[in-house]
Amino acid sequence: MKLFRKFRKPKAIPSYGEPIAPTVVIQYRELTDAIAAMAEVFSDSMTATQVGPSFCCGEADKIARVLALAGHADAATRWLDGHSLVDEPGDLHFVEDEGPFSRDHVMTRAEIAEYVQDVIAA
Template structure:
């Protein structure tokens, strides 16, 4: 790990403590739009705070509606016809989602680390 990425990781540590706290995520996460929650989670994820990013998005996803980003699409075969709210992503699915969404952020971080 380069000095630049170590500094960046340390710079984001206070935010990781705040947004990665389960109570904060559960109480405030659903108040953010999906795009806002993603930006926070991706910033944490690419700076090495994966667990905090997952906790944050998990708290955000608890308030999802059917058409939101962190919920499974309606699937009658999985019993969704009997549900009032969607099945939200679990922690493994959130990690997979973050990995898929992080490409552009990681490219920027790699460029920063090389500087």
């Protein structure tokens, strides 16, 4: 890996003479490839169901948001589907219905997919 191409060398500031901190330069293609690889990992059913529940809802949502906004809405849906397996009343991905015929439940896959679309639209 040629790391020297990924960083700009610090330049001296003429008036102060102190170097500017290096700026990381990431190519668009490299970033999209890295996010695609991340989407593959987080959307894997084993990872989503085994690791996903150990994240709090807010953390899981942040991962899903990155995936969804990067064009991996299906991966975000699978990630949240796995994460929400152990959600219970009071958790973000648990639907609490009121009334005598209450149907409290963890979000269905269709509800999670709709939730991810809302994340993309926000």
